[in-house]
Amino acid sequence: MERDGENLTGEPRGRVLVAKLGLDxxxxxxxxxxxxxxDAGFEVIYTGLRQTPERVxxxxxxxxxxxxxxxxxxxxxxxxxxxVLERLRSEGSDIPVVVGGIIPxxxxxxxxxxxxxxxLAPGAAVDEIVAVMDDAVASRARHSAAGQ
Amino acid sequence: MAEPSDTPFETxxxxxxxxxxxxxxxxxxxTYPDTRGPYAxxxxxxxxxxxxxxxxxxxxxxxxxxxxxxxxxxxxxxTAFDLPTLMGRDSDDELSLGEVGRCGVAVDTxxxxxDLFSGIDLGATTTSMTINSPAASVFAMFIAAAxxxxxxxxxxxxxxxxxxxxxxxxxxxxxxxxxxxxRLVRDTMRFCAAEMxxxxxxxxSGYHIREAGSTAAQELxxxxxxxxxxxxxxxxxxxxxxxxxxxLSFFFNAHVDFFEEIAKYRAARRIWARWMKDRYGAQLERxxxxxxxxxxxxxxxxxxxxxxxxxxxxxxxLAGVLGGTQSLHTNSMDETLALPTEKSARIAxxxxxxxxxxxxxxxxxxxxxxxxxxxxxxxxxEAQAEAIFARIAEFxxxxxxxxxxxxxxxxxxxxxxADSAYELERKLNDRRHVIVGVNAFTxxxxxxxxxxxxxxxxxxxxxxxxxxxxxxxxxxxxxxxTLERLRRDAADPEVNLMPPLIEASRAHATxxxxxxxxxxxxxxxxxxxxx
Numbered sequence: 001m002e003r004d005g006e007n008l009t010g011e012p013r014g015r016v017l018v019a020k021l022g023l024d025x026x027x028x029x030x031x032x033x034x035x036x037x038x039d040a041g042f043e044v045i046y047t048g049l050r051q052t053p054e055r056v057x058x059x060x061x062x063x064x065x066x067x068x069x070x071x072x073x074x075x076x077x078x079x080x081x082x083x084v085l086e087r088l089r090s091e092g093s094d095i096p097v098v099v100g101g102i103i104p105x106x107x108x109x110x111x112x113x114x115x116x117x118x119x120l121a122p123g124a125a126v127d128e129i130v131a132v133m134d135d136a137v138a139s140r141a142r143h144s145a146a147g148q
Numbered sequence: 149m150a151e152p153s154d155t156p157f158e159t160x161x162x163x164x165x166x167x168x169x170x171x172x173x174x175x176x177x178x179t180y181p182d183t184r185g186p187y188a189x190x191x192x193x194x195x196x197x198x199x200x201x202x203x204x205x206x207x208x209x210x211x212x213x214x215x216x217x218x219x220x221x222x223x224x225x226x227t228a229f230d231l232p233t234l235m236g237r238d239s240d241d242e243l244s245l246g247e248v249g250r251c252g253v254a255v256d257t258x259x260x261x262x263d264l265f266s267g268i269d270l271g272a273t274t275t276s277m278t279i280n281s282p283a284a285s286v287f288a289m290f291i292a293a294a295x296x297x298x299x300x301x302x303x304x305x306x307x308x309x310x311x312x313x314x315x316x317x318x319x320x321x322x323x324x325x326x327x328x329x330x331r332l333v334r335d336t337m338r339f340c341a342a343e344m345x346x347x348x349x350x351x352x353s354g355y356h357i358r359e360a361g362s363t364a365a366q367e368l369x370x371x372x373x374x375x376x377x378x379x380x381x382x383x384x385x386x387x388x389x390x391x392x393x394x395x396l397s398f399f400f401n402a403h404v405d406f407f408e409e410i411a412k413y414r415a416a417r418r419i420w421a422r423w424m425k426d427r428y429g430a431q432l433e434r435x436x437x438x439x440x441x442x443x444x445x446x447x448x449x450x451x452x453x454x455x456x457x458x459x460x461x462x463x464x465x466l467a468g469v470l471g472g473t474q475s476l477h478t479n480s481m482d483e484t485l486a487l488p489t490e491k492s493a494r495i496a497x498x499x500x501x502x503x504x505x506x507x508x509x510x511x512x513x514x515x516x517x518x519x520x521x522x523x524x525x526x527x528x529x530e531a532q533a534e535a536i537f538a539r540i541a542e543f544x545x546x547x548x549x550x551x552x553x554x555x556x557x558x559x560x561x562x563x564x565x566a567d568s569a570y571e572l573e574r575k576l577n578d579r580r581h582v583i584v585g586v587n588a589f590t591x592x593x594x595x596x597x598x599x600x601x602x603x604x605x606x607x608x609x610x611x612x613x614x615x616x617x618x619x620x621x622x623x624x625x626x627x628x629x630t631l632e633r634l635r636r637d638a639a640d641p642e643v644n645l646m647p648p649l650i651e652a653s654r655a656h657a658t659x660x661x662x663x664x665x666x667x668x669x670x671x672x673x674x675x676x677x678x679x
Contacts, residue, residue, distance in 0.1 A: 023231040023247055025320025028361050028447075031566050032573045034679040048677030049320055052243070074231055075486070075603065079246020102451075104486055105597045122451040122484050123586040126577045 012043035014137035017060045018069040019047040021080040030071035033100060033129060037069075040130045053083035060088075060095050067117075067136040072101040078110060085115040096136040100124065157192065157511045167192055168513045177513045181421035183414050183526065184514035185472040186437045191510035197475035198500050199276060199441065203228030203252035204487050205607045206614070207263035210253040214268060216490065222497060224475060225306075226276040227264070228252035229286070234321050236282035236663030239611045248608035251487070252278075255286065256615045257656050261293040271299045275306035276351070276441070281323040283310040284332045285662045288649035305346035307397055307441075310336055311353045313374040313552055316675070317561035318360035323663060326553050328670035331641055333378065334385045339646040341392050348397045350378055351441065358401035359447045361569020364412045365529055367401060369536035370561060372419055373552055376537075379428055380549035389428050393435035402464040402471075403445040409464070410516055411525035413440065413471030419530055442468035443477040449484045452585035452593045457481040462499050469503055470516055476500055486600035559678060566678070618656055626655040631665045638669040 018034050020027060027049060038044045045063050047056060060068050070081060081099060088095055099111060100120035108119050117139070118132045157165040167189050168177055177185040187193070200222050202213045214225050229252040232244035238256050239248045248254050255261055265275070279286045287308050291301050312329040315322045322329070333350065340349040354371030362370065375396060382392045398416065402409050420438035424430040444464035449457040458481050465478050478496040480488030488496070504510055516522045537548070543560070544551025555561050575581035582588045630652035637643040645666070652662055 023235045023237070023243060024251075025315075025322075026360075027320055028359070028566075028569050031679055032361075032569055035566075035570050036573065036577075038679065044679060046677050046679050048675070050243075074247060075250040076231075076246035079605075102484065102486070104600055104602075106602075123583075125587065126573075 013041035014066040014133065015043045015045070015063065016067050016069055016133060017045045017047065017056070017063060017065040018071065019051045019056045019059075020049050020071050021051055021053065021056065021084070022072075022074055022076045023050060024072075024074035024076075025049055026073050027071075029073070029101060030069075033069065033071070036126050036129060037133060040126070042133065053080060053087050056084055057087040057091060057093070061091060061093055065095060066140055067133055068095055068097045069133070070097060070099045070101075072099055072103065075102070077101075077103055078107060081111055081116060082114040089115075094140060096140055098132055098136055100129075159508065165508075165511045167511075168517075169515070170518065174518065180425070180433070180436060182417040182437055184517050186417065186439055186474075188513070190472060190513035191469065191504075192513065195504045195510055196469065196473055196500075197224045197274070198222050198497060198504075199224040199226045199475040199477055200493065200497055201226040201228050201278065201443070201477045202493070203230070204601070204603060205249040205253065206611055207253055207255065207260040209249075209607075211264055211266055211268075213490075213493075214265075217493075217497070218268070218273070220494060220497060221501065224274045224276065225268070226477065227278060229277075229279055230254045231321075233282070233286070233659060234279065236285065236323050236659055238658045238660035239608065239615050241660055244608075246605075246608070248611050250603050254607075254611045255289065256611070256658050256660070257618045258289050258292055258296075258653050259614070259618045259656065261286075261289040261653075262296065265293060265297070269299075270294045270297070271303040271305075273305075275304070276309070277306070278309045280309055280312050280315050280319075281321055281329065282659055282663055283308050283312075284336050284645060285649050285653075285659055287336060288646060288662075289653040289659070292650055292653040301344055303346065304344060307348040307351045308336065309351045309353060309399070311350055311374065311399075313377060313556065314353050314356050314371070316556040316673070317357060317370060317374075318362070318565060319356040320675070322673045322675075324667065324670040325673040326556055328666075329673075330381055330553075332645060332666075334381050335644045335646050337378070337382050337392055338385060338387065338644055340395060341387055348395050349392070350395075351397050351399045352378065353399040355399050355401045355443055357565065358403060358445065360565045361572065362565045363568050364403065364405070364408050365532040366536070366564060366568060368412050368416055368419075368529055369533035371398065371400070372416065372423075372533060373537055373540050373548055375420065376423060376427075376548040377552040379424075380547060383428070384549070389424070389430045390432040390435050393424060393428075393430055394432060394437075397474075398438055398440035400440050400442055400468075400473075401445050402442045402468040402473075404448045404460055404464055406463055406467045407516075407522055407525060408529075409467040410471040411522055411529050413442075413468075413473070414514075414517075414522070414526045415529035415533065416440070417472070418526070419533055439474045441475045441477070442471075442473040444468070444479045446479055446483055449479060449481070450583060450585050451484040451597075452590065453595070454481045454485065454598060456585055457484075458495060458499065461496060462503075465499055466503055466507075466509065469509060470514075472514060482598055482600050485597060487603070489599065489601045492598075559676060562675070563678065615658070619658075622656040627652070627657050627661070630655045631657055631661060634662060635665050635669065638666045
């Protein structure tokens with residue numbers, strides 16, 4: 001696992017865990033997004049390839065991240081993403097989950113119902129990605145504040 | 149089979165065409181160093197093979213798509229396997245959940261391989277199989293299936309991708325560490341040299357390197373460096389250069405920068421011919437000739453306004469053709485969304501047919517040869533590639549084989565590719581690089597997506613049942629015995645593993661069983677995660 005991007009000006013914009021779930025090894029997208037987020041001031045932790053839902057959740061809780069970003073290109077999103085959210089719930093965690101990659105439109109609401117906060121489509125601009133991540137980080141901060 | 153539309157060769161308006169144009173003292177096609185193409189008349193005498201990559205669901209589903217492609221004028225098969233198969237795992241493996249039959253066809257045992265090619269004469273068509281880490285095992289199943297159907301292995305023609313090096317560098321479908329993986333590649337090379345004269349044991353592939361984010365020059369240089377590594381592997385295994393070099397083939401990307409791509413193919417042929425002759429001592433012309441398959445760039449396609457992808461693919465396909473490709477796959481417009489529908493796959497094939505039959509670009513070999521721009525770009529590609537070879541040779545103390553493996557183990561290739569991908573992304577973000585529908589001309593982006601192919605989860609359930617039935621039916625003692633032989637042979641690096649793999653295939657050992665057995669000897673590879 002590689003950790004990177006402590007913001008030079010001090011506090012990071014948020015801690016993000018990015019992960020590839022399943023057997024797919026196409027990591028261009030996840031690595032480009034990881035670098036974009038790092039350059040935008042997030043602290044980014046990348047799990048590497050071939051993660052299971054259990055491993056992703058364990059790493060996210062262990063690293064106390066503000067948001068999880070999952071890269072899915074293989075079509076296995078409906079089988080692999082909902083277990084991440086179930087696992088988070090069973091661990092009592094409210095870390096928001098964002099999915100990026102190849103997700104057919106018809107599956108977007110299904111992922112939404114499973115608890116995914118946002119789905120980023122191919123070609124999403126850096127501003128959009130950063131805005132979604134900022135929003136996810138803020139939602140958790142609000143949620144945590146409300147809970148205290 | 150598509151034929152050029154008119155003989156004698158003339159323009160649409162009746163101007164006669166020569167087969168090639170050149171000043172008296174200039175290079176001709178089919179003469180060393182082959183910059184202008186491997187054959188004297190190029191597409192005039194034989195149009196490239198329209199080889200469309202296909203595979204999804206069960207073997208029976210893909211068999212139907214193969215027959216459809218052949219009936220529609222496609223003339224070679226190209227098999228896409230699902231992710232579990234590409235990773236050497238069975239459909240009932242825990243990690244295969246949700247992936248069975250999704251990105252390609254699921255093949256667990258000989259029974260699936262038999263269904264996949266049922267009713268297709270494998271001695272009459274050529275078959276390409278895109279498989280790498282488990283290539284030797286899947287190849288063994290293919291040979292066993294063909295022989296069971298009455299086709300001898302010597303009459304089988306086709307290509308095994310079997311390019312493990314680019315998996316570590318780019319596509320990341322690795323299982324075993326680089327060195328034992330290269331032993332399996334060596335075994336397939338030896339086996340083909342001895343028993344399968346019509347088979348290409350390795351398709352050295354730049355496609356995935358480019359898709360992962362490299363530049364054109366990096367694609368060219370990394371791919372040819374990998375090719376040199378396989379040559380050195382064959383030589384170290386005691387094969388003579390002219391015994392196996394004619395059976396190495398290549399696979400390049402066709403991206404959307406039209407002239408740069410054409411220059412890349414021309415430089416590839418020239419570099420290969422020079423290195424094979426000067427460095428590796430090839431005598432046969434066929435050893436010096438670089439032949440390649442092309443696929444249009446999946447990564448150039450957009451989810452926005454997907455119909456526009458037809459245009460991108462046409463430009464890319466034309467670059468491949470003018471660059472002298474021997475076979476071509478054109479991507480379908482909906483491939484950023486899902487596997488292609490039958491209709492979009494047909495349009496992609498029709499794109500090639502328009503180029504082959506209507507445009508008349510096929511009537512003259514290397515029509516861009518002599519263009520000041522294209523010749524200068526070709527020279528520049530060659531110079532940049534040579535600088536990269538020098539770097540890799542340095543890693544390996546003069547050996548390209550060692551240099552490539554060292555570069556992989558140090559993460560050098562992976563880092564270079566990731567840097568180039570990020571650089572292009574930054575250009576896209578500040579609009580120094582324009583993609584229509586993505587960062588410009590976005591009107592129309594809110595239209596609904598076209599209907600895409602939907603792979604039902606039921607396929608996974610069916611495939612698991614099928615695997616369970618095969619396992620229930622087979623002779624368990626034979627499975628155990630053949631796997632035991634495989635384990636024993638794997639422990640001795642001098643033994644060729646193809647015969648025990650064919651034997652295990654015949655006993656209906658699963659792909660996962662064969663891979664796990666070898667994995668016990670070879671160990672598993674994992675890369676260090678880097679951003």
